Amino acid sequence: MQPLDTFKITLPNKLEYLDLAQLFVRESAKKIGFSGNALNHIDIAIEEAVSNVMKHTYDAEENRTFDIVCENIRTGVKITIKEMGLPFDPSIVKKYEIAESVEESSTSGLGLFLINQVMDEYSFHNLGINGKETIMIKLLPNAKEISEQAEEIVEPKVIQEKIEYSIRAMEPHEAVEVSRCAYKSHGYSFFDEHIYFPEKLVELNESGEMISAVAVTKDNVFMGHAAFLFQYPEDKIAELTFVFVNVEYRGQGALNRLNEYLFAAPSKRELRGVYAYAVANHPFTQKAMVRYNINDCGILLATSPASWKFKGISDDTSQRISVVLAFRYLISPTAKTLYLPKKHSEMIQKLYKNINCNVNEYIIPVNNTIELPNEGEITVAINELESCGEVHIIKFGKNTVKEIRKATRKMCCDNIACINLFLNLENQTTAFITEEIEKLGYFFAGILPESKIGEALILQYLNNIDFDYSKVIAYTDVAKEMLEYIKKNDPNIIED
Numbered sequence: 001m002q003p004l005d006t007f008k009i010t011l012p013n014k015l016e017y018l019d020l021a022q023l024f025v026r027e028s029a030k031k032i033g034f035s036g037n038a039l040n041h042i043d044i045a046i047e048e049a050v051s052n053v054m055k056h057t058y059d060a061e062e063n064r065t066f067d068i069v070c071e072n073i074r075t076g077v078k079i080t081i082k083e084m085g086l087p088f089d090p091s092i093v094k095k096y097e098i099a100e101s102v103e104e105s106s107t108s109g110l111g112l113f114l115i116n117q118v119m120d121e122y123s124f125h126n127l128g129i130n131g132k133e134t135i136m137i138k139l140l141p142n143a144k145e146i147s148e149q150a151e152e153i154v155e156p157k158v159i160q161e162k163i164e165y166s167i168r169a170m171e172p173h174e175a176v177e178v179s180r181c182a183y184k185s186h187g188y189s190f191f192d193e194h195i196y197f198p199e200k201l202v203e204l205n206e207s208g209e210m211i212s213a214v215a216v217t218k219d220n221v222f223m224g225h226a227a228f229l230f231q232y233p234e235d236k237i238a239e240l241t242f243v244f245v246n247v248e249y250r251g252q253g254a255l256n257r258l259n260e261y262l263f264a265a266p267s268k269r270e271l272r273g274v275y276a277y278a279v280a281n282h283p284f285t286q287k288a289m290v291r292y293n294i295n296d297c298g299i300l301l302a303t304s305p306a307s308w309k310f311k312g313i314s315d316d317t318s319q320r321i322s323v324v325l326a327f328r329y330l331i332s333p334t335a336k337t338l339y340l341p342k343k344h345s346e347m348i349q350k351l352y353k354n355i356n357c358n359v360n361e362y363i364i365p366v367n368n369t370i371e372l373p374n375e376g377e378i379t380v381a382i383n384e385l386e387s388c389g390e391v392h393i394i395k396f397g398k399n400t401v402k403e404i405r406k407a408t409r410k411m412c413c414d415n416i417a418c419i420n421l422f423l424n425l426e427n428q429t430t431a432f433i434t435e436e437i438e439k440l441g442y443f444f445a446g447i448l449p450e451s452k453i454g455e456a457l458i459l460q461y462l463n464n465i466d467f468d469y470s471k472v473i474a475y476t477d478v479a480k481e482m483l484e485y486i487k488k489n490d491p492n493i494i495e496d
Contacts, residue, residue, distance in 0.1 A: 004071065004072040004073065004074060005031065005032075005071075005072045006069065006070070006071045006072070007024070007028040007031075007069070007070040007071075008067060008068070008069045008070075009021070009024045009067070009068050010065050010066070010067050011065060011066060011067075011068065012063070012064075012065055013053065013054050013057060013058050013062070013063075013064050013065065013066060013083075013085075014054065015051065015054050015055070017054075018047065018050055018051055018054065021046060021050045021068060022043050022046050022047060022050075024068060024070075025042060025043075025046045025068065025070055025079060026039055026042065026043060026046075028070035028077070029042050029070070029077050029138070031072075032070075032072045032076070032077050032140075033140055034076075034077065034138070034140065038138065038140075038141070041118035041119070041138065042077070042079075042118070042119075042138055044114055044115075044118050045079075045114070045115045045118050045119050045136055045138075046068075046079070048111035048112075048114050048115050049081055049111075049115060049134050049136065050068070050081065051111075052111055053066055053081060053083055053085070053134075056085075056086070056088075057083050057085030057086055057088075057132075058083075058085045058086065059086070062085075064083075064084070064085065066081060066082060066083035066084075066085075067080075067081070067082040067083070068080070068081055068082075069082065073137070075139055075140060075143035076120070076137060076138050076139035076140045076143055077137070077138050078135065078136075078137050079135070079136045079137070079138075080133055080134070080135050081133065081134040081135075082131060082132075082133045083131055083132060083133075084130075084131035084132075085131070085132070087126070087132075088124075088126070088132060115136060118138075119136045119137065119138050120137050120138055120139045121135070121136065121137035122134075122135070122136050122137075123135045156246070156247050156248040157248060158247065158248055158249075158250055158251055159248050159249060159251075159252070160251075162252065163217060163218075163249075163252060164217070164218045165215055165216060165217045165218065165223055165249075165252065165254065166215070166216060166218070167213055167214070167215050167254075167257045167258055167260075167261045168213070168214065168216070168261075169205075169211075169212065169213065169214075169265070170201075170205060170212035170213065170214045170225065171214075172202045172205075174214055174216075174222060175198035175199070175201040175202045176198040177214075177222035177225075178195070178198070178201055178212070178214070178222075178225045178242065178244070179195060179196050179197070179198050179201070181222070181224065181225060181244040181245075181246055182195040182196065182242070182244050183196070184244075184246060184247065185244050189305070191304050191383065191385055191386045192241065192242070192383075192385075193385055195242055204229070207268075208230075208267070208268030208269050209229065209230045209269075210227050210228065210229045210230070211227060211228040211238070211262060211265055211267060212225060212226075212227045212242075213225065213226050213227065213258045213261045213262050213265065214258075215245070215249070215252075215254040215257065215258055222246070223245060223246055223249040223252070223254050224243075224244055224245030224246060224249060224254045224255065224258060225242060225243070225244050225245075225258070226240065226242065226243040226244075226255070226258035226259055226262060227240075227241060227242040227243075227262070228240060228241075228262055228265075228267070228271070228274060229241050229242065230269060232452045234452040235451075235452050236269075236270050236271065236272045236273075236450050237271070237272055237273040237274065237275055237327075237448075237449070237450045237451065238267075238271055238274055238275075239274070239275055239276065239277075240259070240262070240274050240275070240276040240292075240294070241276070241277075243255065243258070243259075255288070256291070259292050263292075263330070271330055272329065272330060272331045272450045273327060273328060273329045273330050273331070273449060273450050274294065274327070274328050274330060275294070275297075275325060275326065275327045275328075275448065276289055276294050276325075276326050277300070277303075277323035277324070277325060277326075278323060278324045278326060278475075279321060279323060279324075280299065280321070280322040280323055280324050280472045280473055280474065281321055281322070281471065281472070281473060282473060283473055283475045286324055286326075286473075286474075286475035286476065286479070287475060289324070289326040290475070290476065292328070293328055294326040294327065294328040295326055295327060295328065295354050295355045295356070295478070296324055296325070296326050296351075296354060296476055296478045296479045296482065297325055297326060297327045297351045297352075297354065297355050297446050297447050297448065297449070298324070298325035298351070298445050298446020298447060298448065298458055298482070299322065299323070299324050299325065299445060299446060299472070299474070299479065299482055299483055299486055300322060300323050300325060300418075300420055300445055300446070300458070300460060301320075301322045301418065301445075301460060301462060301467060301472070301486070302319070302320035302321070302322055302417055302418045302462055302465050302467060303320070303321065303322060303323050303386060303388050303418055303420075304320060304321040304323070304386050304388070305320060305321070305385075305386065305387065306318065306319055306320050306321060318471070319465075319466070319467065319468060319471055320417060320418070320465065320467075322472050324474065324475075324479050325445075325446055325448065325458075327355045327448065327449055328355070329355065329356065329357070329449075333356075333357045333449070335357075335358040335359070335360060336352070336357060336358070336359050336360065336426075336455060337359075337360045337361075337362050338359055338360070338361065338362060338425040338426060338455055339361075339362050339425060339426070339427065339428040339429075339430055339431040340359075340361045340362075340425065340431060341430065341431050341432075341434040341435065341457070342431070343434070343435065344434070344444055344457070345361055347444070347482070347485055348425070348447060348457065349361070350478070350481075351446060351447050351478075351482070352447065352449075354478050355449065357449065362428070370428060370429055370432065372396055372397055372398050372400075372429065373395075373397050373398070374397060374398050374399065375397045375398075375399060376393070376394075376395050376396050376397025376398070376399055376400040376403065377393075377394040377395040377397070378391055378392065378393050378394060378400065378403050378404065378407065379391070379392045379394060380407050380411075382411065382414075382416060387415065387416055387417040387418070388416065388417065388418050388419070388420070389411045389416045389418070389419040389420070390419070390420050390421075390422070391404060391407055391408075391419060391420070391421045391422065392421075392422045392452065392453050393421075393422065393423050393424065393453065394453060396427060396429040396433065400433065401433065401436050401437060401440070404421065404437060404440065405440055408440060408441075408461060411463070412463045412464075415463070416463060417462070417463050417465060418460060418461065418462050418463065418465070419442075419460065419461040419463070420445065420458055420459075420460050420461075421437065421442055421458065421459040421460070421461070422448065422451060422453055422456040422457070422458055423437075423453075423456065423457045423459070424453045424454045424455065424456065424457075425447070425454070425455040425456065425457050426454045426455050427454075430457060434457065434459070437459060438459065438489075438491075440461070441461055441491055441492075442459040442460065442461045443459060443460060443461075443486065443489045443490050443491060444458075444459060444460075444485065444486055444489045445458040445459055445460040445486065446458050446482065462492060465492075467492065469483065469487050
């Protein structure tokens, strides 16, 4: 089914605009296919519904507005009146009854009666803090026939035969094709809004903050894109991201070749490793990470809204999306000596082994005293699109736990859904402070080598999220073991 037209107008709550409201809806209905008596019926319904809003929804001194939305639902028109006025209970309105004589008649409920007579559907909804809405539907005379002959979605056909194409660095004029490709795959739901600004993609590539690769046909037709992106100025690792292939070119092997190109491409900055987030509500991207030797080292729960779209993939969108964090060294690592929190020591060492790095645990004597400065330093970054926060401990101080508590409380009040906290495993304070931070509600999430603060232990915090672990799909054995470990340490789990 092709996308259908939607018309919207915002009007003041003044009766002198009633005729404009009627004209707007009438002209919208004409575009959809209504004519003659049906338009008169719609006029009657709009007069009754809109005048009711203008007369009774707001106090007389309030200078407010309301919205009218007309949607082409193919079989007719759906008219929604949205307003934020006085609360209303439709059950207290007396039902209109036709009396035997004019003297005995009452106009109470007449407006609602007329609407129900001339429209096919009518409903009223209280939306709490989002106000109220009145919905009316009028069907076209041939609605049944239209419904039976509903037009199917016309997707570009996947090219079956193998075609010639090349992989190369993105040229500036192709940035808009990258943005369009992202839109075709995810609409405007993608978690990093940089992808929708072609000029920003060009700027990032020119500065060296991003390395873009594109697949193009022999006729220079854009096929797909992948990139390494440095998230922070201090980073010596990049995220494999912005990976898109247009539908018609899927199955040509472009994704594999794009990634191979990136792993061999020169970088303007030091690049010691690559990490990626594989979606955990289906196994496809996790399988791809295995193919590229990007190995699991963490699972971050509920990092993205359930509304994030995956075109062509049917999956569960009943809860926020979780991701599996995976990592690959581009420079062979030397053996590391780290200060591991005793509670998580075994799991941390397993994860380092999984990414092909040897770790020696530094055992701190029990009576060892750590002298900390009074003031530490943390940074807080928030991704509004994902409703996700990141906290990095830059320098430990006596006030660190207090500052984390303060930052966490503020993000919770701002309705940030999840928070990821990064601690440096090369700092001995991490071995001691982790337990104190977990008392705030944080719990184990994994590791990130070579991060902007060094070898990072990741803890996570969920802000009143009703989370179902059974909906998280872990593909590898390590990811499955890690998921069980995280669940075991999650303070939000209530045992039956």
